[in-house]
Amino acid sequence: MVYLTRLMHFNAAHKLYNPAWTQEKNEQVFGVCANENWHGHNFDLYVTIKGEVDEDTGFLMDVKQLKKIITEQVIKKVDHKNLNLDVDFLKGKMCSTENLAIGIWNQLTPHLPQNVQLHCIKLYETPRIFVEYFG
Template identity: 50%
Template sequence: MSELTICRAEHFNAAHRLHNPAWDEARNQQVFGKCNNPNYHGHNYNLEVRLTGPIDPETGYVYDLKALGTLIKREVLNRFDHKNLNLDTEEFRVLNPTAENIAVVIWNRLRPALPASLKLAVTLHETDRNFVEYDGGA
């Protein structure tokens, strides 16, 4: 049977500061610019989670989208929405919360809860023009 991709879109709001503590303030400012604001700044993140796999002949689903929404709420939204990623989350206390790192963290939080037979990809839009995509690097 051929494979099909299903998608679930969600959004969350979070603040962060891009900063490398091994660098001085001048280097951080040069590399991260206004994203290095010591008082943080926020984004309205748009998240797209895609699962690819065969359609189950009994249910007609690749995966139950309601169950996927519940999983995303538990593993991502409840954890990151309306949070300061640097201060309020364990994942980003030492990991720079770039869009790239956030996408990888989200993928790693979702992957263990999904059937291994399904391919998982995450797209995270930080702004309307800037977004990243991660599929586990396989």
């Protein structure tokens, strides 16, 4: 089994806010992340796939094709967007980094070749905070 990781980058704004709660409770739970004027992050996205190496190419997967899938299915939908308002796969969900990682997994999985499995989504919100999702 070989693991291959592609690093991508995007910028996006969001806020953490539960509409069923009062402003005070949102601020208590989410702090400055509940700012009504939003806030942004420079996200680093690590997409790790796994599988067997193709004998003819020596590749697990053509990295140009992997980049194209990630760009089409994720980056174009989230880069320079408001995650709460603009991203279809996050509609109705709290726009946490955890939910974003799960959403990215769900966006990518159906578009990978049959011989390749998604192994991990690692999503850095800041240099010190990241989420890993293994499906």
